[in-house]
Amino acid sequence: MTPPVVHETDTVATAVATPDRPQPFAELGMKDEEYQRVRGILGRRPTSAELAIYSVMWSEHCSYKSSKVHLRQFGDKAPKTDALLVGMGENAGVVDVGHGWAVTFKVESHNHPSYVEPYQGAATGVGGIVRDIMSMGARPVAVMDSLRFGPADAADTHRVLPGVVAGVGGYGNSLGLPNIGGETVFDACYAQNPLVNALCVGVMKHEDIKRAVAPGPGNRVILFGAGTGPDGIGGASVLASATFDEESQAKRPSVQVGDPFMEKLLIECCLELFREDLVVGIQDLGAAGVSCATTELAAAGTGGMHVELDTVPLRDATLLPEEILMSESQERMMAVVSPDKVDRFMEICGKWEIPATVIGAVTDTGRLVMTWHGETIVDIPPGTAADEGPVYERPYEPPADLGSLQADTPGRLARPANADDLRNTILWLAGSPNLASKTWVTSQYDRYVLGNTVLAMPENAGVVRIDDESGLGIALSLDGNGRYTRLDPYAGAQLALSEAYRNVASTGARPLAVTNCLNFGSPEDPGVMWQFARAVEGLADACQYLGIPVTGGNVSFYNQTGTTPINPTPVIGVLGVHDDVRRRVNMSFTSEGATIALLGETREEFGGSEWAHVVYNHLGGLPPLVDLAAEAALASVLVNAAREGLLTASHDLSDGGLSQTLVESCLRGGLGAQITLPGDPFVSLFSESVARAVVAIRPGGEARLAALCEQAGVPVTQIGVIGGDSLTFSTQGDAQELFSIPLAELREAHERTLPSYAG
Structure with a gap:
């Protein structure tokens, strides 16, 4: 969609001279009171x-106008930590991981574009988040993705799923970046509104840390890429700030088109520019394009900038000034460079082979001035934009159906009545779309390019080596559960x-640190706004308790079709540090005869469950x-046990409970297990x-692990041993086998599902 044009030769002078000429601010997503402001x-x-600039910069996507009042909690409640080097407000947060190394990470959404054009929507989502990381002065080393689609067997999922996966893989693989983990989830609430978080x-x-600032009058502004x-x-103001219905579909703007090979060159070019200290400030061009880069750089710098907009290199010579300002063409960066370094920058x-053009200069006027063929x-x-x-402090209240939803407990559902039913339920869950093997997806991603991937999907978290000499590395996990958050946003x-x-x-x-992508319906719906407010409060409180700060993230509103919103879906990324990745622990059962232990307490909890x-x-x-106290205690045991070499395997329990954890560890390692269930088999x-x-305990480590658990207050129960080619269950106090499932049967159920739906 090309934004409506008032007059292609509008200047400041003609704007004053023609005060009554109508302007299409509503079509650009602005409210009347915003336009009057x-x-x-x-x-x-x-x-x-100017209208183009304000419309995109004041859009929900760019200005966070409905979420700011709640997001402040992340700063107000941030735990004090020396590890945080750059916090919220920059392109991405930066944390100290030791040995002089810093890590920057962030997750963002590209939801609506990925429904319109799945391949390019997902591909440019990857490209955009990579440029955010580049703009901090870092070399990108890995990507992850969190994907959500409608029902796996739905016709529209068959259209969207293959394109999104191909787009994520095609762009990331072409950049030479490993994809080390993520999620692929199916639920009817995401039909016609997939979530693509990268x-x-x-x-x-x-x-080497860089900032998005434009200091120093006389410094040159260079657009390159x-x-x-x-x-x-218009994508930021129109597409990302509208719900999907028949009318909005007819008005959709075009989706950005990516060129990963240009971006790969751009990465290497930026890193060389950084090494030679040629950049005073830098900003990537993503949502809102030139509008965003110029206003944010100027506002964060000396305060002024002069830009000759007609010098911007165009692929389409017919573009009007407002179209240039709103274009979200990919693979572009903007740098502030001192005059004496411009020649080397260009060299x-x-x-x-990166095109670069000086389009303006920094000033101290406090104004962002742009000319078009000599006319202002x-x-x-710039700060006003x-x-x-x-x-907005939007009204909020609990959704009208929340009470009845919470009262409709799973207790009324019939449970498996016998051993055969339990066995069939394990197989059914293992082959269900959300819990089935995602190999069809992950096989399209290069997980080991660059040679520093230590662990990748389907492991608990992706692990990447940073420093060969010390073994320093990082772990990353990206998780969310919309069903939990629908039932209780704070807890979810x-x-x-x-x-x-x-x-x-x-x-x-x-x-060590947290990033987030908060996917919700329309903020104009009081029920959705209540879900958002409670979720932000819950996340801020939990981060404060656990002592890990939120370093940045993204809010994606208007995720709904018509008046029906998605389940509120906060996707949370956690970054951890490995002092030595050679002591990392994977999830695979590979040690014949090793003792299997369950850490933590099991309660009868099935609200929002996969079962x-x-x-x-x-x-x-x-x-x-x-x-949260139990989470912190468990983490301390797992980290210390790994450092001491006590474990041969470790796998968290989450969706699907103990059943799914055992299935995944057995299939990943190729060995079965004999399990004695410690309580009611179903629970x-x-x-x-x-x-x-x-966890699987290294022989001889049982006593030491028990001591660590006792010290931390973590319950530990030995539940079995690794071995054989079946997953076999019995109950406590009963020596007789309850049932057994050959690994071959488990594998067939686990691996057949997604290829059958994806075609």
Whole structure:
């Protein structure tokens, strides 16, 4: 969709001279009061170009106008830590991981574009988050993705799923970045509104951190990378701030088109520019394009900038100024460079075949001024667009159906009546779309390129080596559960954090920091806004308790079709540190005869569970009880046990409970297990109580592990041994076998599902 144009030769002078000419602010997503506020700021009617800037910069996607009042909690409640080097407000957060190394990571959404055009929507989502990491001065080293689709057997899922997966893989593989983990989830609530959340992580030395600032009057503003075209025009203000219905589908703007090979060159070019200290400030061009880069750089710097907009290199010479400003063409960066270093900057760009153009200069006027063939078309205080957008305290109240939903507990559902029913339920869950093998997805991603991947999917968390000499590395997990959050948003956000925290600790890494992508329906719906407010509060409180700060993230609103929102889906990424990745622990049962132990307490908890979802398509009750103290205690045991070499395997318990954890560890390692269930077989197998893990103990380490658990207050129960080619169950106090499932049968059930749906 090309934004409506007032007059292609609008200048500041003509804007003053023609005050009554109608302007299409509503079509650009602006409310009447927002438009009037712009007129008040400028003291006149805005030009077409100025209107374009304010419309995209004040959009929900760019300004966080409905979420700011709640997101402040992440800063207000942030735990004090020396590890945080750069916090919220920059392109990505940065943390100290030791030995002079810093890590930057962030997750963002590209949901609506991925429904419109699945391949390019997902591909450019990866490209955009990679550039965020580049703009901090880091080398990107890995990506992850969290994907959610409608029912696996739905016709629209057959359209969207293959394109999204191909887009994630095609872009990331072409960049030469390993994809080390993530999620693929199916639920009817995501039909026609898939979630595509992409994470990137990068590494640098402390002294290499860059900022999005434009200081120093006289410094040059250089646009470099791909040319500017019509792709994605208006995307931030229109597409990401609208719900999907027939009318909005007819108005969709074009989705950005990515070129990963250009981005690969751009990465290497930026890193060489950084090494030679040629950049004073830098910003990637993503949502809102040139509008965002110029206003944010100027507002964070000396305060002024002059840009000759007609010097911007174009792929389409017919683009109007406002279209150039709103274009979201990919693979572009903007740098601030001192005059004496411009020639060398251009020389390096030429070496990497990256087009680069000086389009302006930093000033101290406090104004962002843009000209078009000599005429002034923009003259605004940049901070008013970048930092002073509208802030809404939207009304909120619990959804009308929440009480009845929570009262409809899974207790009324019939449970397996005998051993055969239990056996069939294990197979049914293992082959269900959410719990089945995701090899069809992950086989399309390169997991080991660059040679530093230590663990990748389907492991608990992705692990990447940073320093060969010391073995220093990082672990990352990306998790969420929309069903839990629908039942209780406060607890649901904490449960998403708990799972990611537990996954990272299960590899032996110490959890350090958090990023998030908050996917919700329309903020204009009081029920959705209540879900959002409660989820943010829950996440902020849990991070404060666990001592791990939120370093940044993304809010994605308007995820709904018509008036029906998705389940509220906060996706939480946790970063952990390995002092030595050679002591990491994987999930595979590979040690014949090793003792299997269950750490943590199991309660009868089935609200929002996979069992209720898969067997009965039921959602009701309350989610598992959050126990942050137990999570912290379990993490301490897992980290210390890994450091001491006590474990040969470790796998957290989450969706599907003990049953699914054992299935995955057995199939991953190729060995069976003989398990004695410690309580009621149904509860033992399928409860989703949190703060639990299954571990395989290295022979001779049993006593030391028991001592660590006692010291931390973590219950430990020996439940079996590794060995054989079947997963066999009996009950406590009964020597007779309850039932057994050959690994071959488990594998067939686990691996056949996704290929059959994906075609």
